[in-house]
Amino acid sequence: MNTPSQAFTEFQVSLAQLGQNTATDDWSDDQRMERARHTFMSRLDRRAAVDMDTCIHCGMCAEACHFYVATQEERFTPAYKIDPLRRFYRREVSPMRLFNRLFTRKLDADDLREWSELVFEACTGCGRCDMMCPMGINISDNINIMREGLAAAGLVPGELRELQDEQREKNTLFGVGADELRSVASKLAEQGTQLPLDKVSADVLLLTTAVEIRLFPEAIAACAKIMQKSGADWTISTEAFEASNLGLISGDKASRRSAISRIADKAKSCGASTVVVPESGHAYQALRWESANELGEALPFEVLAISEYVARALKDGKLSLKPASDLGSVTYHDPCRLSRQGGVFAEPREVLQVMGLDVRETDSNRRENLCCGGGCGEYAISRSARIRQQAFDLKRHELDDTQADAVVTGCNNCRINLMIGAEKSGWDMPVISLVETVAGNLAE
Amino acid sequence: MRKDQNLGEYLRAQGVSRRGFLKFCSATASLMALPPSAVAQVAEALASARRPSVIWLSFQECTGCTESLTRSHAPTVESLIFDAISLDYHHTLQAAAGEGAENARMAAMEENDGEYLLVVDGSIPTGNPGFSTIAGISNLDMLKETARGAAAVIAVGTCAAFGGIPQAFPNPTGAVSVSDIITDKPIINVSGCPPIPVVITGVLAHFLTFGTIPDLDPLGRPTAFFGQTIHDRCYRRPFYERGEFAHTFDDEGARKGWCLYELGCKGPTSYNACATLKWNEGTSFPIGSGHGCLGCSEPGFWDHGSFYKPISAGLWGPRETLLGAAAAGAALGIGSAMAARARKNKALKEAEADSS
């Protein structure tokens, strides 16, 4: 099942080519610092201030970080990854700032360059450290601030920068745009699944991702079947189908906002009451939790992950499932941004249980779940390949220990990273999608 | 006692047996932390000692020190020793008055120039010289004049040794201790309010025996008597070690004789021999009767807060100062947060401009 498909091989080739023609900014170090300073200053609010003031440098967060645990490299300690922000806070924002300047080294552009590696290449933003911190510090939130500052200073890794710019400027990702969606739609139509593209009005706006279009068209078909079966009035927009939000990953404010507003505008114009996010953890985070804040207003639609949609349809009796015949036991891999940071824990497990599956938990699970190792766009960064693979090994051992027949996940990103890891290490546990499993077991 | 009699002859004439005398000598030797072999030396020296001339000056004092030394309820060897010195001048005890008294002082100073002992009780006012005078002479002048020819000065009582009660805040007379005035003579401070009588006689015995002054602590007190704290030698010490304290003067702990630390006992910081020598012929001492030590042998004991305030408690101004501190902190905090808010709002605009 994990034998790489033609599409997957091609996808990896295009990953390898990323970052080769990335735009760069010819800013001086002072300009970079100034831009980072504006962002840090504007983002250090009460929440961050309390976090910065509470850290006791105990170092326990290291033990929550898959990159540290896998490599034992102390630079990967989460508290260290946000150290520049803390230094900035201590010198510029803290109530004791004048005193702190005596003891705290000033931040410079070299620091920013050094930390660009740490917060982009050695952090998936999984937030496991948030759950470990005895002080309750939200480290991943501060990592986001770090990323935003680095993005403002033009210090995002080339791969992410290229994808982010592509999405903002061309509204495509990996070259996938409206045309590619249409061609997938016609292929699926041949196979008997209709995608109602660009309906003028619809109750449900379903999103998909470039990755699904290139790699997992079955997942799109599965979502479509579920929509159909549950009797929804739904559509997919060729202008605003892309759920992924590279700006959320890279920290680039403009990209993040444009991707969100494209979807919000479409949802509003077609009168959708619900936006359904496909299997993508960070997309869920962007739309479910960040969109209203990004646009500065409460939004007139509900955002659901596809697993939430399924669970609700099952509860409402709009959908029913038959026992899965080809699987016995599965383990569910919680995508970080969907579960630990998004709150979707129960629904995927309920859905799997409805299909009569024996759901086994890994040693760390739910809010303590181990990241796949390449989450949130990390798999696109070629320089992190070594540590990603080491982190994958940790995950793989936990998955193997469950002795489940397959690992089910609800995020394309996790799925891709697990597939890459499996391919490199010859691991053979099937990695399957929740939505495809559901679509395969819809009761008549 | 005739002046040509030595001490041994005098004591024998007073009916003190050789045995009683040796007992005193050995007690004195042990008090002064001398080895047992020194007893014979002490006895011989004391027995053959010529009566030294002693001039006793009383300044700003309450006569408590003199009372302590003279009001023994029965004559003792100590009191006899005391009788045995030639106390040539002492306001309270001398019969002479007026001119005669002053003449006696002058005569003693002349006859024994460079050899007499000067004993002082009471502190010396440095404010208006009229605060305390004797025969029209201010205390300060009299002390300077009398000290000039003295072999040594013994400051008896806390007032003479450290300034004592007259020096307590706000010290209206500008009272000072003997050692604040006299800097060119050996001074032995025998502090206490009052000092233990046997300590005085012990110091005298030492001087008579060896012709020198005993080992002194940093405050000029004989280490033989002031080397350890009351607390170190207190019979209630085991209760302190166990953390068993009387909380009030009439609670269970007080009845059981537990440590008086919580009731303000100054034993841990007071250096004196009360706990071993005791008072009233070794009958008891303040802690023995259920009251904490006042620390009367220490400088400034009157100004270390209430006698009933434990020594670990703070000695400081009104609690309201902390409310003031909190208010000042709040002002700083609010100011700092407001300034940071303004900077943040500015940065927000700058960041927007950067990203567009």
Added chain:
Amino acid sequence: MTLLDFARGPALQWSLIILVAGIVWRVLGAILLSTRKDLSTPRRKSGLKDGMGTIASRSLPASAFEKRIRFQHITGYAWHLALFVTVLFFGPHILFFESILGFGWPNLPNGVVLFAGAIALAILIALLIRRATNPVQKLISNADDYISVIIVMLPLLTGIIAFAHIGARYETLLAIHLLSIEAMFIWFPFGKLMHTAMTFPSRFQAGTSFGRRGIKA
């Protein structure tokens, strides 16, 4: 004025003024910063219960983590417990608090307190060594981390010495002990000892912000 009078009087008063003013200054200076209202629709209403829940729950690590941080977990508990026993239940200390707060409470036997003090000191030394040698802690430590540990160690050390009357006169030892505490009071608002106060708002905000997303933090 003797050293002890200075330690019990003006030094105590001013160090307490700095302590109180500094704590209020730093806490208000942080929590009065502006904050963004979260406009997203909460999964469920969150509030006091989530905040207090996280204040309680972060006192124990999740089992998935515990095995990896057992040393710090156990020493952390032992240290704080030993410190509380030493600071709060030694007879003379209670009298000290009574002189500031106006009320007291029963003390523990001195043997127990002394043992706790020795344990606390030993743990602190162990943690200091760990900080200087463990690669992670070494990397993330700054001057504050060392100053704060040492400035807390000193009162423990001087306290034990004062209790045992070693090396100098008791009043000197007591004065040094008090001065070491006062040094700690003065440092307190400037360094990470402030976690004593900041842990609670920090945990609380973790509880509420995760709570509204339906996550028990």
